[in-house]
Amino acid sequence: MNVPLVLTQFLDRAVFLYGKKPAIICDDRVFTYEEINGRVNRLSHGLKDLGVKKGDRVAYLAPNTVEMFEGFYGVFQLGAIMVPLNTRLKPEDYLFILNHSESKVLFVDQDLYPLIVPIKDKLTSVEAIVVQYKEKDTPELDYDAWLANQSELPFEREELDENDVCSLLYTSGTTGNPKGVMLTHRNNYLHALSAQHHLRVYDNDVLLHILPMFHVNGWGSPFYYTGNGATQVFLKKATADSIWGELLKHKVTVMHMAPTVLNALMQYYEKNVPEVEQDVRVVIAGSAPPPAFVTRVEEELGWEFIQVYGMTELSPFVSVSTVHSHLENLPKKDRYRLKAKAGYPQIGVEVKVVNDMGEEVSHDGQEIGEVVVKSHGVMLGYWRNEEETMKTIKNGYLHTGDMGTIDEYGYIDIVDRKKDIIISGGENISSIEVEGVLYEHPAILEAAVVAVPHEKWGETPHAFVVTKEGQSLTEQEVIAFSREKLAHFKAVTGVTFVEELPKTASGKIQKVHLRNDYWKKSGNESPTRFVN
Incomplete structure (x- = not known):
C-alpha cells in the first residue's frame, strides 16, 4: 500500500527519532520535539472545537515564533489549509485576503493585532480570532489560556491525500489584488526531500529562522529541518545585531535570508568582528549577487554561500548554485561566478531557458530567454483565478517571467525580470x-x-x-x-x-x-x- 506524501510525517519522524532533543527555541523557551507535538495536538483539538473541518482555511498573522511553527502541523492534522499572511501589509490587504480565502479562524500576534482592528467588522468568514502573546485589554481569545484547556492526547487525524491543498500563499501584487498560490502536500513534501539533499540538512544543524515563515513557509524550512531533526531557533525581529546575537549564543550553522539581510550582517561584522567557532552556511535567494559579494562572504566571514532560485508558485526553489566537484579546479574567480548564479536544477526539476518561439536558447551563457519550469513543485494553481493560472502554466511549464541565460555547465543565470x-x-x-x-x-x-x-x-x-x-x-x-x-x-x-x-x-x-x-x-x- 502506498503511503501518501503528507507533511505531518515530518514531525512524526522528529518525535520518533529525536523526541527528547531540545529542538525548538523561542526567546528563553526551549521545547523538545515531544513537547512541541503535545502543543500541536492541543492546537488541533482546539481548532476542532472551533468548528474547523477538512478543507477550511486557517489564517496566521505572526512573526517567526514557536506559535507560528506549530500552526502548520496543528492545522494539517485536521486536513485544513494554512493561510500565512505577510506581516507588512495594510488592513485593506488583510480584508481582501481573509475574505477571498474565506478563512474561518485567524491567529494573530498581539503586536500585529492593531492591523486587524479596523477591518474586524468587515470580515465575512472569520468566526474566531485568537491572539498570541495577548495583552489584558485585547477582547479576543487568549492563545496560551485557550491552548492550555485542550487535550494533549493524540489527535485523530483526517485522512489526507498528497494532492490536497495544504497552504494558500498570497503573492503581493503591485497592480490589482494579490493572488492565492495553492500548494499541495505533495508539492511541499517532495520539495523538502530535494532541499534536504541539496542543502545537506542534518540533525546536528542549528537553523536560525530569519526568513519570515509566511514567505513560502520560510522556503519550506518548517518541514525539512524538522524531518531531519535539526534544532530550530525563532527570531521575532531580525536585525543585524539580534541575528548575530542568536548566531553566537546558539552556535547556529545555517540561515536562509535575502541578500540585503546578508549585506547588513557583513556591515555589522566589519564594525564588531565577532568570533564564530562553528561552520556556517547561508542560503540566499533574490537578486543575483555580484561575484565580489560571494567572495567577501566566503573569505572574510568564512561562511559557505549557497544561492538558490525559485518563486512561491514553485514551492519555492528549483535550482542551487553549489559548485560541482569536477569544476573545483576552475580558477577561484570562476567558481565564485558560478556560486553567484541561480544555479543548476535540483533533483526532480526540469528548468529550461526559452526564446519567444519556445525553443531552448544556446548553452553559451549569452543568449537570453525566459526561464520556464516543470517539476513536482509547480503549484496546483491560483485560488479561484483560473484565468491567471492558465496564463502562468502553459503546456505543463510554469512561466516565471524571469529572463536568464544558461552556460555550458548547465548553470542558469537570472539577468532580470521581464519588467525590469x-x-x-x-x-x-x-x-x-x-x-x-x-x-x-x-x-x-x-x-x-x-x-x-x-x-x-x-x-x-x-x-x-x-x-x-x-x-x-x-x-x-x-x-x-x-x-x-x-x-x-x-x-x-x-x-x-x-x-x-x-x-x-x-x-x-x-x-x-x-x-x-x-x-x-x-x-x-x-x-x-x-x-x-
Missing part, C-alpha cells in the same frame, strides 16, 4: 548587471537600478543608492564609476541618493515602487511591459 529589463536605444540592459558593478564601489551599501525616461534613447538606467555610514558620493562619481566598468550604453545616467530602499518583509528590494514613483514625477506613465 531596460531597453535603451534598442539595446537590452540587465539592471542586475549594472547593480552588480555598483556594489563593487567601496562607498555603496545598497543599489537598485531602474529604467527612467530619456528623450533620445527612450529609457536609460538610473540608480538609487544608499551610501555606507560615514561615506559621501556625488552623482558624477557614481556615473563615472559605472562608465569605467561597463559599456557606456549600460552605464547609469542619473543617481538618486536615498536613506533606504523599499523592501518586502523578506528583505527583497521593491524596484517597482522606485520605478513607478520616478516615472510619475517625470510626468510619464511607466511602460506597460513593467506591469506585474
